Amino acid sequence: xxxxxxxxxxVCVVIYLVACLLIGVWAMKRTRTIADYLVAGRTLGxxxxxxxxxxxxxxxxxxxxxxxxxxxxxxxxxWMTFPSTFSFALSWILVGKRLRLLAExxxxxxxxxxxxxxxxxxxxxxxxxxxxxxxxxxxLGTQVLAIGMVLVAxxxxxxxxxxxxxxGVLAFYSVAGGILASVYTDLFQGLLMMLSALAVLYYALDAxxxxxxxxxxxxxxxxxxxxxxxxxxxxxxxxWYMLFVIGAVGQPHAITKFLMLRDVRQLKWxxxxxxxxxxxxxxxxxxxxxxxxxxxxxGVQGQLxxxxxxxxxxxxxYTPGWLAGxxxxxxxxxxxxxxxxxxxxGAAAIVRDIPIAWRGRAVANELxxxxxxxxxxxxASALFALYMENLIALLGTFGWGTFAAAIVPSVAIGLNWxxxxxxxxxxxxxxxxxxxxxxxxxxxxxxxILPHGMAVGCFSLLVSIAVFVGVSWFSGEGGEEKLAPDxxxxxxx
Amino acid sequence: xxxFAQGKGESQAVAGVFGLVGVVAIALAFxxxxxxxxxxxxxxxxxxxxxxxxxxxxxxxxxxxxIGIFLAYSAxxxxxxxxxxxxxxxxxxxxxxxxxxxxVFGIWPIxxxxxxxxxxxxGQSILPEGKLQAFLRRFGRSEPKR
Numbered sequence: 001x002x003x004x005x006x007x008x009x010x011v012c013v014v015i016y017l018v019a020c021l022l023i024g025v026w027a028m029k030r031t032r033t034i035a036d037y038l039v040a041g042r043t044l045g046x047x048x049x050x051x052x053x054x055x056x057x058x059x060x061x062x063x064x065x066x067x068x069x070x071x072x073x074x075x076x077x078x079w080m081t082f083p084s085t086f087s088f089a090l091s092w093i094l095v096g097k098r099l100r101l102l103a104e105x106x107x108x109x110x111x112x113x114x115x116x117x118x119x120x121x122x123x124x125x126x127x128x129x130x131x132x133x134x135x136x137x138x139x140l141g142t143q144v145l146a147i148g149m150v151l152v153a154x155x156x157x158x159x160x161x162x163x164x165x166x167x168g169v170l171a172f173y174s175v176a177g178g179i180l181a182s183v184y185t186d187l188f189q190g191l192l193m194m195l196s197a198l199a200v201l202y203y204a205l206d207a208x209x210x211x212x213x214x215x216x217x218x219x220x221x222x223x224x225x226x227x228x229x230x231x232x233x234x235x236x237x238x239x240w241y242m243l244f245v246i247g248a249v250g251q252p253h254a255i256t257k258f259l260m261l262r263d264v265r266q267l268k269w270x271x272x273x274x275x276x277x278x279x280x281x282x283x284x285x286x287x288x289x290x291x292x293x294x295x296x297x298x299g300v301q302g303q304l305x306x307x308x309x310x311x312x313x314x315x316x317x318y319t320p321g322w323l324a325g326x327x328x329x330x331x332x333x334x335x336x337x338x339x340x341x342x343x344x345x346g347a348a349a350i351v352r353d354i355p356i357a358w359r360g361r362a363v364a365n366e367l368x369x370x371x372x373x374x375x376x377x378x379x380a381s382a383l384f385a386l387y388m389e390n391l392i393a394l395l396g397t398f399g400w401g402t403f404a405a406a407i408v409p410s411v412a413i414g415l416n417w418x419x420x421x422x423x424x425x426x427x428x429x430x431x432x433x434x435x436x437x438x439x440x441x442x443x444x445x446x447x448x449i450l451p452h453g454m455a456v457g458c459f460s461l462l463v464s465i466a467v468f469v470g471v472s473w474f475s476g477e478g479g480e481e482k483l484a485p486d487x488x489x490x491x492x493x
Numbered sequence: 494x495x496x497f498a499q500g501k502g503e504s505q506a507v508a509g510v511f512g513l514v515g516v517v518a519i520a521l522a523f524x525x526x527x528x529x530x531x532x533x534x535x536x537x538x539x540x541x542x543x544x545x546x547x548x549x550x551x552x553x554x555x556x557x558x559x560i561g562i563f564l565a566y567s568a569x570x571x572x573x574x575x576x577x578x579x580x581x582x583x584x585x586x587x588x589x590x591x592x593x594x595x596x597v598f599g600i601w602p603i604x605x606x607x608x609x610x611x612x613x614x615x616g617q618s619i620l621p622e623g624k625l626q627a628f629l630r631r632f633g634r635s636e637p638k639r
Contacts, residue, residue, distance in 0.1 A: 086604030093545035211588025223579035234527040272608030469512025
């Protein structure tokens with residue numbers, strides 16, 4: 001990433017970091033129990049939940065990787081971000097009410113809690129916790145590395161120093177304030193991202209001479225690039241679409257936000273508004289990628305060393321200092337808002353979900369140990385990021401697909417379909433982990449087993465759904481007969 | 494009331510079809526039938542909506558919207574395929590090549606209809622106040638239990 005060291009950008013980023021610290025101090029005073037720490041004591045209103053769900057899904061990948069992918073392969077990657085208008089609605093329709101109602105009758109603070117309430121037994125909880133932990137480790141590693149790289153670009157310091165600054169702030173507000181600090185920083189971060197995206201759209205179109213001019217330049221360079229499928233082709237684009245539209249329902253950092261809602265009635269307009277607010281962020285993804293590619297194709301901008309430089313180079317060269325500062329802060333916000341959600345659910349998996357599955361009860365002094373493991377996870381992911389970059393890249397790719405394939409069948413379908421069984425839950429989660437890991441590893445070694453560019457995560461998701469439905473259908477376990485009356489009632493409202 | 498009328502038989506069928514469509518989608522992807530794969534993607538989305546709405550999906554307005562979304566997506570995909578002619582002269586619609594414009598101004602915003610439907614039928618079909626109150630009276634807890 002190019003180094004800026006512009007005073008305006010440094011000031012904006014410092015203001016942002018200080019605001020995060022202040023929110024952490026405020027939240028710390030309001031966090032007294034494990035329920036406060038993990039689900040904000042179920043006290044949050046709809047506006048906070050909408051922006052927090054949106055900003056936790058928009059990670060550094062969306063702010064840097066998204067424009068980079070558009071720069072690299074044109075329209076193809078828009079099939080990843082355009083599903084959001086529908087996918088958030090699907091999350092609300094399939095999971096929102098069910099998960100929140102389950103929390104009315106059981107102590108559901110995490111997804112493994114919900115899975116145990118739904119299916120009974122320890123194995124579904126254990127498998128869900130393991131899938132979440134594996135996904136979290138991968139995601140956190142990539143996000144931590146991204147925090148470091150952004151701060152290297154802003155302050156011009158070495159990576160370990162940048163990591164200490166960024167992770168210090170993240171550790172403080174996440175450990176001290178738990179999810180309350182996380183969602184309120186998400187709120188601040190989400191609003192910052194939306195403002196940044198709208199402003200960047202204007203400058204991106206302006207720099208490229210308007211959308212018609214950008215399209216014409218790109219068409220002359222390569223008609224497929226600006227065509228509806230980009231350079232990756234229709235099957236890759238459509239399999240991304242399926243993975244991101246249905247798979248979004250299984251992203252734990254977004255759907256656990258339902259557990260924090262004060263009143264289940266407040267779900268009403270969330271489906272529409274979250275999709276709409278994410279659509280605003282998609283404008284940055286699309287406009288910067290196309291504009292930068294047109295600038296390079298038109299000879300206005302020199303070649304980039306890497307597609308991921310599209311967004312930072314655009315900001316530094318084609319936007320005013322105040323906007324670049326705001327977007328760099330927004331970029332940091334995107335990365336940190338995703339990281340803090342993962343820290344929360346990862347620590348809960350270690351301290352609460354796995355011990356309960358293993359020995360039937362959570363550890364003593366759960367709040368204290370969850371705080372400790374939030375810090376431990378952050379340090380571990382920083383070490384991973386510094387010393388095991390290849391593993392991190394693999395786990396990062398593996399994250400979204402694993403969450404989708406593990407969680408969509410067991411939670412999104414299982415909370416709506418009474419015939420679903422615990423065996424189906426365990427087998428589909430196991431299938432999702434093995435398939436995603438094996439296929440990603442194989443693809444990284446150059447062996448593309450799936451034909452025609454089909455996305456690994458999409459394939460794993462479809463197989464996992466088929467396993468879940470098939471096993472539930474044919475196992476003869478009688479999923480409905482085993483349901484506890486309160487859980488059954490929560491599935492019938 | 495029969496199981497079918499209560500929506501039980503239907504929910505089994507919808508979930509079963511959802512799984513089956515997933516298997517067919519894998520086969521189509523392996524055969525590189527991307528157009529049919531795309532249409533099955535929209536079909537899975539429609540079935541997922543029906544699963545989430547439960548028996549309420551049979552209400553005329555909800556069913557019509559779900560089917561409408563599926564048909565609209567499928568029609569837009571076909572239109573996009575018809576307009577996608579990279580070898581021909583560039584024709585712009587609101588700044589984008591015609592086929593890409595179908596994606597940007599059609600497929601992208603149409604997803605909002607699902608969220609709009611959810612908000613509009615919330616009080617009547619998603620969470621009727623009477624049902625919620627009855628549920629909370631019978632099962633709502635004041636103390637955490639597991």
